[in-house]
Amino acid sequence: MPELAVRTEFDYSSEIYKDAYSRINAIVIEGEQEAYSNYLQMAELLPEDKEELTRLAKMENRHKKGFQACGNNLQVNPDMPYAQEFFAGLHGNFQHAFSEGKVVTCLLIQALIIEAFAIAAYNIYIPVADDFARKITEGVVKDEYTHLNYGEEWLKANFATAKEELEQANKENLPLVWKMLNQVQGDAKVLGMEKEALVEDFMISYGEALSNIGFSTREIMRMSSYGLAGV
Amino acid sequence: MFGLIGHLTSLEHAQAVAEDLGYPEYANQGLDFWCSAPPQVVDNFQVKSVTGQVIEGKYVESCFLPEMLTQRRIKAAIRKILNAMALAQKVGLDITALGGFSSIVFEEFNLKQNNQVRNVELDFQRFTTGNTHTAYVICRQVESGAKQLGIDLSQATVAVCGATGDIGSAVCRWLDSKHQVKELLLIARNRQRLENLQEELGRGKIMDLETALPQADIIVWVASMPKGVEIAGEMLKKPCLIVDGGYPKNLDTRVKADGVHILKGGIVEHSLDITWEIMKIVEMDIPSRQMFACFAEAILLEFEGWRTNFSWGRNQISVNKMEAIGEASVKHGFCPLVAL
Numbered sequence: 255m256p257e258l259a260v261r262t263e264f265d266y267s268s269e270i271y272k273d274a275y276s277r278i279n280a281i282v283i284e285g286e287q288e289a290y291s292n293y294l295q296m297a298e299l300l301p302e303d304k305e306e307l308t309r310l311a312k313m314e315n316r317h318k319k320g321f322q323a324c325g326n327n328l329q330v331n332p333d334m335p336y337a338q339e340f341f342a343g344l345h346g347n348f349q350h351a352f353s354e355g356k357v358v359t360c361l362l363i364q365a366l367i368i369e370a371f372a373i374a375a376y377n378i379y380i381p382v383a384d385d386f387a388r389k390i391t392e393g394v395v396k397d398e399y400t401h402l403n404y405g406e407e408w409l410k411a412n413f414a415t416a417k418e419e420l421e422q423a424n425k426e427n428l429p430l431v432w433k434m435l436n437q438v439q440g441d442a443k444v445l446g447m448e449k450e451a452l453v454e455d456f457m458i459s460y461g462e463a464l465s466n467i468g469f470s471t472r473e474i475m476r477m478s479s480y481g482l483a484g485v
Numbered sequence: 486m487f488g489l490i491g492h493l494t495s496l497e498h499a500q501a502v503a504e505d506l507g508y509p510e511y512a513n514q515g516l517d518f519w520c521s522a523p524p525q526v527v528d529n530f531q532v533k534s535v536t537g538q539v540i541e542g543k544y545v546e547s548c549f550l551p552e553m554l555t556q557r558r559i560k561a562a563i564r565k566i567l568n569a570m571a572l573a574q575k576v577g578l579d580i581t582a583l584g585g586f587s588s589i590v591f592e593e594f595n596l597k598q599n600n601q602v603r604n605v606e607l608d609f610q611r612f613t614t615g616n617t618h619t620a621y622v623i624c625r626q627v628e629s630g631a632k633q634l635g636i637d638l639s640q641a642t643v644a645v646c647g648a649t650g651d652i653g654s655a656v657c658r659w660l661d662s663k664h665q666v667k668e669l670l671l672i673a674r675n676r677q678r679l680e681n682l683q684e685e686l687g688r689g690k691i692m693d694l695e696t697a698l699p700q701a702d703i704i705v706w707v708a709s710m711p712k713g714v715e716i717a718g719e720m721l722k723k724p725c726l727i728v729d730g731g732y733p734k735n736l737d738t739r740v741k742a743d744g745v746h747i748l749k750g751g752i753v754e755h756s757l758d759i760t761w762e763i764m765k766i767v768e769m770d771i772p773s774r775q776m777f778a779c780f781a782e783a784i785l786l787e788f789e790g791w792r793t794n795f796s797w798g799r800n801q802i803s804v805n806k807m808e809a810i811g812e813a814s815v816k817h818g819f820c821p822l823v824a825l
Binding site for chain 2: 373377395396399448449450451453454455457458461462471472474475476478479480482483
């Protein structure tokens with residue numbers, strides 16, 4: 255009978271692992287960089303929360319440095335142009351929403367979708383990471399829950415006025431997440447991370463956030479799986 | 486508050502239920518989709534005891550499907566159960582039953598080693614397999630069914646298929662100590678476990694299925710398999726009582742012969758209606774009152790304030806514990822399904 259506790263051993267120094275890691279590591283670094291600048295931009299839209307958002311932004315910057323160290327540790331050069339292209343869709347949507355002052359959409363993209371995506375990826379990565387990266391990632395994932403919480407709290411307090419925009423922003427952005435997951439599944443698999451586990455973990459974190467904000471189970475099931483079937 | 490972790494019986498069933506409940510995103514989706522689907526709390530309800538006590542519960546749909554076992558999607562199966570347990574704990578359920586295949590997956594894949602699920606550290610005290618109550622109910626069904634068919638238990642040969650499992654071994658203990666049945670035929674896949682059980686009981690004949698069934702006055706079927714098995718009705722004794730306590734229930738559509746009587750094993754009926762929506766989808770004859778005995782165990786533990794993993798670990802079910810949960814079962818108004 256297979257036992258879950260038996261860890262698959264990875265050759266972290268193999269070319270095939272390092273090649274895949276160069277893209278995954280870059281995505282993580284770019285994700286933290288995007289998060290850093292997104293929180294700083296949100297601080298402009300929400301001046302009353304400027305201090306808190308700046309604090310979150312700084313945390314993301316620390317995470318970025320942590321993940322850069324993970325790449326260095328495995329002697330991998332992160333493929334940053336690949337990662338910037340990877341985030342282009344979400345980045346574009348965030349910038350568009352920001353230019354229109356749509357704080358709800360900005361929060362959904364950064365504080366819910368990107369944070370839930372990061373939490374899912376880090377949770378799935380931790381059991382298969384090298385020792386150095388595992389310690390870094392364990393520290394990061396704890397922080398990310400607090401960031402998800404910031405978005406939840408704000409949107410919960412403004413649920414009545416934000417609901418419609420959240421549903422619309424969900425429709426516009428969630429399909430991008432599924433595309434991103436598809437794009438990365440081959441590399442993720444080399445690192446021991448399975449797509450279906452990533453999708454499930456994302457839907458759990460995202461669904462919990464939607465639930466805390468005030469959506470019903472029925473709405474959550476509809477929203478958190480939006481566009482998944484077509485992928 | 487108590488909880489029930491359940492799942493649907495097949496992909497086809499899951500698709501139909503999703504359609505019925507108005508979740509088009511989940512209907513018409515294949516197994517891959519269900520392998521990625523997260524657990525959900527899909528019902529909140531109250532249960533009233535005949536003593537007047539009222540308790541509240543939640544139903545957690547794990548999105549596990551038996552096809553995950555038959556198609557060797559083991560990692561997905563394991564994730565479904567652990568994630569459902571984490572959700573149950575997160576929403577504050579004090580005692581939750583692991584229904585259907587949930588407890589089987591938990592035991593078979595040794596999930597007690599995986600108590601950290603994301604940011605939730607599972608507290609196993611909050612969960613029960615419900616197997617003690619299931620074993621008790623099956624034993625009462627054997628007693629009642631035998632009486633209805635005029636079978637004297639002290640003169641009867643009883644074959645227990647799945648004898649070394651948690652429920653099977655408990656049924657053997659009860660039948661041995663309470664009724665001194667004439668012959669106890671022990672059937673299971675693992676020879677070593679069979680010998681251990683035989684040694685514990687100090688009796689019982691180890692047999693294969695084909696040899697045992699034609700000799701049995703009563704067959705207790707407690708093997709759980711994702712796929713059903715074929716039993717030829719003509720080779721069975723007449724009368725023959727079969728208590729189908731396996732999961733899913735699939736013997737009654739497969740064994741057809743005059744003189745062969747089948748009871749749906751491990752099912753109880755409550756004396757009062759329960760206001761739950763979700764049970765309509767689990768294919769009970771009277772959805773407002775009937776349920777798996779394992780679910781009822783969580784309800785009984787909550788009624789009695791026994792917030793502990795009453796049934797846990799393999800082969801720990803004693804006759805004393807079966808009697809204790811049985812008393813609670815009667816006290817709060819639950820009856821085994823016994824109409825032949």
